[in-house]
Amino acid sequence: MEKTTGFSFARAAGIAAALAFAVFAALDAAIAGEAFTLATFNVRCPGDKGDLRWYRRMPRVAEVIRNRGFDVFGVQEAVYEEYRILDDELPGFAHVGCGRNADHGGEAMLVYYSTNRFECLENGTFWLSETPDEPGSKYPGAGCPRTCTWALLKDKSTGDCFRYFNTHLDHVSAQARIDGAKVMFERGIQPALERGETVFLTGDMNDVLDREAVDSPELVASLRGPALADRAKENPIAYMLTQLNDTFATSETPHTGPVNTFHGFNGEPLVRIDYIFTTPDVRVLEHATFDDTPEGLFASDHYPVAIKAVLPDGAGTRRPANCGAGTCSPAGGAEADKSAASEQK
Numbered sequence: 492m493e494k495t496t497g498f499s500f501a502r503a504a505g506i507a508a509a510l511a512f513a514v515f516a517a518l519d520a521a522i523a524g525e526a527f528t529l530a531t532f533n534v535r536c537p538g539d540k541g542d543l544r545w546y547r548r549m550p551r552v553a554e555v556i557r558n559r560g561f562d563v564f565g566v567q568e569a570v571y572e573e574y575r576i577l578d579d580e581l582p583g584f585a586h587v588g589c590g591r592n593a594d595h596g597g598e599a600m601l602v603y604y605s606t607n608r609f610e611c612l613e614n615g616t617f618w619l620s621e622t623p624d625e626p627g628s629k630y631p632g633a634g635c636p637r638t639c640t641w642a643l644l645k646d647k648s649t650g651d652c653f654r655y656f657n658t659h660l661d662h663v664s665a666q667a668r669i670d671g672a673k674v675m676f677e678r679g680i681q682p683a684l685e686r687g688e689t690v691f692l693t694g695d696m697n698d699v700l701d702r703e704a705v706d707s708p709e710l711v712a713s714l715r716g717p718a719l720a721d722r723a724k725e726n727p728i729a730y731m732l733t734q735l736n737d738t739f740a741t742s743e744t745p746h747t748g749p750v751n752t753f754h755g756f757n758g759e760p761l762v763r764i765d766y767i768f769t770t771p772d773v774r775v776l777e778h779a780t781f782d783d784t785p786e787g788l789f790a791s792d793h794y795p796v797a798i799k800a801v802l803p804d805g806a807g808t809r810r811p812a813n814c815g816a817g818t819c820s821p822a823g824g825a826e827a828d829k830s831a832a833s834e835q836k
Contacts, residue, residue, distance in 0.1 A: 525649055526776060527608060530564040530797035531657070531693035531765050532556070533753075534573060534790075536598055542788050543756060549573050551790035553580030555783045559797060563604040563644065565657030565693040570598055583607055587614040588640035588657070593627030600657050600694070602642045612652070613643040619658070619671035623678050630670050634663030639675050651802040654683045658694040660727060668698055672727035676734070684734060684770065689802055692735060692768040695793065699762055700728040728766070735768035738775045738798045748780035749794060756792045758784075765796045772803040 534552050537545040553576070556564065566574070574586065581603070588601035604611060619637040620628035629636045639658040645651070656679055661667040675692075683690050700722075722729035728737075739746055751760030760782070769775065776799040783790070 525646075526799050526801050527562040527646070528560050528797055529655075529691060529693070529767065529800050530556075530559070530561045530795050531567075531695070531767055532564055532791070532795035533567040533659070533695045533765060533793035534569050534577075535792050536568040536570055537573070539756070545570075545573050546576065548788075548790055549576035550580055551785040551788060553577055554785045555781060555790050555795060556581060558783070559781055559795070561603075561795075561797065562608050563602070563655065564795075564797075565640075565655070566599075566601050566603065567657070567659040567695045568598045569601055571596065574599065574601060577603075585611065587611060587642050589616050589638075591618070591627070591636040591638045593636075595626060597636075598659070600638050600640045600659050602640055602655055602657050604642070604644055608647060610645045610647055611642050612645055614641060616640045617674075617678055619660070619667075619674050623674055630661070630664065630667040632664035633661045633667035633671075635661070637661055637667070637671055639679065641679055646802065649802065651689075653689040653691060653802060654679075656680060656690065656692045656694075658692070658696075660694065660697045662697045665698075665725070668696070668727045669725060669730060672730045676730075680734070688770075689772055690735065690768075690770045691773070691800075692731065693766065693796075695765050696727055696731075697764055698727050699764065700726065700732075731766075731768050736771055736773075736775075738767045738769055738773075738778050738800075739763075741769075741771075742775045742778035742798065744777050746778045746780070749782055750780070752780055752794050752796055754789075754792060754794065756789050758782075758789070760794065765793055767796055767798050769800070774801040774803070775799070776801065 532552065535545070535548065539545070569577070570590070578586070583606055584603050585606050586601045586603040588599050589595040590597040590599045602614070616638050617623040618625060618628045619639060620630050622628045627636050637659060639656055641654060641656045643652060643654050656675065658671070658675060660671050680690055680692065719729055719732060723733050749760040751763045752765040753762050754760045778798050780794050780796050782794050
């Protein structure tokens with residue numbers, strides 16, 4: 492009898508709390524044990540009123556994360572007060588990263604991981620600018636400083652390692668977006684690829700692959716060779732696709748949930764700007780966008796995107812020098828955000 496190795500995302504009924512991933516009864520036990528849920532979630536910075544105020548939304552963000560069973564995920568736009576609520580609401584998780592401003596305050600692109608499942612060996616944050624080691628720096632024309640936080644994580648259950656990058660590209664300047672994508676690859680992703688590492692890249696890219704068409708796996712798959720190289724000169728999504736896979740297109744089962752991810756608190760997703768990219772060696776069992784509304788209320792102005800992933804065999808043996816014991820620094824340096832966020836009350 493042929494074994495079933497696929498996963499299925501359980502869909503939430505009405506406004507009920509979202510269910511965690513459901514595993515088929517016939518699922519291969521070994522694959523089930525190795526698979527983990529990786530996600531990206533723009534949690535929205537403070538600035539809204541009523542039920543959308545940050546301190547009312549953050550518990551909903553945590554509820555979605557818990558109910559959907561995320562094991563490792565990147566958040567964007569989180570300020571100190573917001574991610575401290577997430578820390579309280581999500582025991583068993585740790586995070587790394589720092590704010591994008593010169594004092595390490597402001598919005599942070601954090602990497603959260605389950606401490607039961609993963610060990611963080613190395614981590615860092617660099618700025619998307621001509622001087623990536625300079626806190627608060629940005630490209631000319633960019634609306635604000637932008638960062639990329641990365642973590643080298645070891646799966647405790649298998650010993651396999653992967654390097655996770657999380658970012659938020661600029662919302663104002665198209666040139667800053669493509670330049671930001673390039674510095675991410677030059678500074679972090681390309682060296683990891685040259686070392687043979689398994690890589691995940693998540694984030695709010697503030698861009699789409701094709702503004703004239705609705706994204707589809709077929710559209711993503713159709714861009715290859717010269718067509719992709721030409722598009723990559725001015726489009727950050729195409730640039731990333733020159734070396735990484737869009738999991739929306741490579742999932743072994745069809746995408747579930749809305750295709751578009753940003754809804755602006757209107758409930759109707761407008762555009763797909765939140766992505767999960769991987770190296771081709773990652774097995775992507777499923778890909779979904781979760782339009783959960785705990786207690787009938789929005790958690791953010793973006794819906795989270797998640798995948799079920801399985802690392803390639805031997806991911807921990809390809810770079811043994813860096814897959815040993817290590818420590819990671821928690822996010823910090825954002826004390827100035829306390830008063831700024833509190834003013835939003």
